[in-house]
Amino acid sequence: MSAKVLVVDDSRAIRQLVGTALLQAGYEVIEAEDGQQGLSTISTERDIAMVICDVNMPNMNGLEMLAAVKAQANNSSLPVLMLTTEGKADLIQQAKRCGAKGWIVKPFKPDQLVAAVRKIVGQ
Amino acid sequence: MSESRSLAHEQEDEVRRVVTEACVDMLSACGLPVGKIAAGRLVALSEHDLAGFIGFTGRVRGSLIMAASSRIFSATFPTMPGSRQPTPDDLLDWVGEMANQTLGRIKRRFCERGLDFDTSTPTAVKGRHLGARTPTRDGIIDLVLTAGDELVSICFELVPPATGPIFQGAVEAIPCSQEGDLVLF
Numbered sequence: 548m549s550a551k552v553l554v555v556d557d558s559r560a561i562r563q564l565v566g567t568a569l570l571q572a573g574y575e576v577i578e579a580e581d582g583q584q585g586l587s588t589i590s591t592e593r594d595i596a597m598v599i600c601d602v603n604m605p606n607m608n609g610l611e612m613l614a615a616v617k618a619q620a621n622n623s624s625l626p627v628l629m630l631t632t633e634g635k636a637d638l639i640q641q642a643k644r645c646g647a648k649g650w651i652v653k654p655f656k657p658d659q660l661v662a663a664v665r666k667i668v669g670q
Numbered sequence: 671m672s673e674s675r676s677l678a679h680e681q682e683d684e685v686r687r688v689v690t691e692a693c694v695d696m697l698s699a700c701g702l703p704v705g706k707i708a709a710g711r712l713v714a715l716s717e718h719d720l721a722g723f724i725g726f727t728g729r730v731r732g733s734l735i736m737a738a739s740s741r742i743f744s745a746t747f748p749t750m751p752g753s754r755q756p757t758p759d760d761l762l763d764w765v766g767e768m769a770n771q772t773l774g775r776i777k778r779r780f781c782e783r784g785l786d787f788d789t790s791t792p793t794a795v796k797g798r799h800l801g802a803r804t805p806t807r808d809g810i811i812d813l814v815l816t817a818g819d820e821l822v823s824i825c826f827e828l829v830p831p832a833t834g835p836i837f838q839g840a841v842e843a844i845p846c847s848q849e850g851d852l853v854l855f
Contacts, residue, residue: 560747563760648855650853652848
């Protein structure tokens with residue numbers, strides 16, 4: 548069974564690009580448009596192996612979503628990779644302290660993203 | 671914006687340099703052959719039918735508008751082998767994302783000069799003559815870049831801080847990762 552990855556980004560183009568790369572690499576992909584929807588999806592969808600999440604989003608930003616996910620006992624070990632235009636070192640450290648698995652500054656190379664996902668959740 | 675605080679001439683030059691560099695970087699990364707238009711040359715921007723907008727706030731605040739034809743945005747739309755062609759809605763979304771990534775590049779360069787700001791969520795519009803120029807005023811930097819046979823127009827509006835220069839020479843750079851950097855913890 549393919550590992551299921553949740554892609555959370557308010558940009559449909561980014562969700563499509565990430566989704567296509569992951570589908571072609573053999574993963575199952577589901578999407579959410581903002582942090583609030585991402586959190587809701589995590590609570591209702593079964594067997595999510597990993598989350599790829601933007602930072603600057605309406606309704607709930609990615610760092611808020613990360614903190615909320617990690618605060619849930621049954622989701623605290625869910626890997627979250629941040630994918631964002633933000634590159635400030637203090638934000639990256641904040642995500643690390645909150646339990647994120649990594650940080651990519653957009654734009655990204657699809658094969659680089661897939662390699663990171665493979666490293667985090669396996670093939 | 672109601673304020674009209676002036677940018678000091680040398681600060682405006684530096685902001686223009688930063689914005690130009692960031693825009694050229696963004697468009698080049700999208701695979702476009704980018705060039706600069708000589709200052710003062712009149713250009714027709716009537717074919718600009720898509721524009722992305724994004725704002726920012728903090729010690730300085732303002733906005734970035736990036737306008738071009740749908741041909742340019744279609745050419746830059748990120749695709750992978752096997753992915754479908756962008757719909758008009760996809761393209762509109764991508765226009766906003768391009769403004770977002772361009773402002774991200776501007777922000778990194780501002781951080782290198784010790785100045786940070788918070789970015790808003792981008793939006794985009796489709797219309798006609800979106801690159802039309804209005805009389806310029808203080809705090810607005812207008813750029814037109816060539817992208818092959820096409821033109822891309824950028825309007826960067828900046829309200830400087832109430833006191834002090836935008837870039838304060840003795841301030842330390844704010845550490846930032848570069849575009850494309852990946853770190854796994």
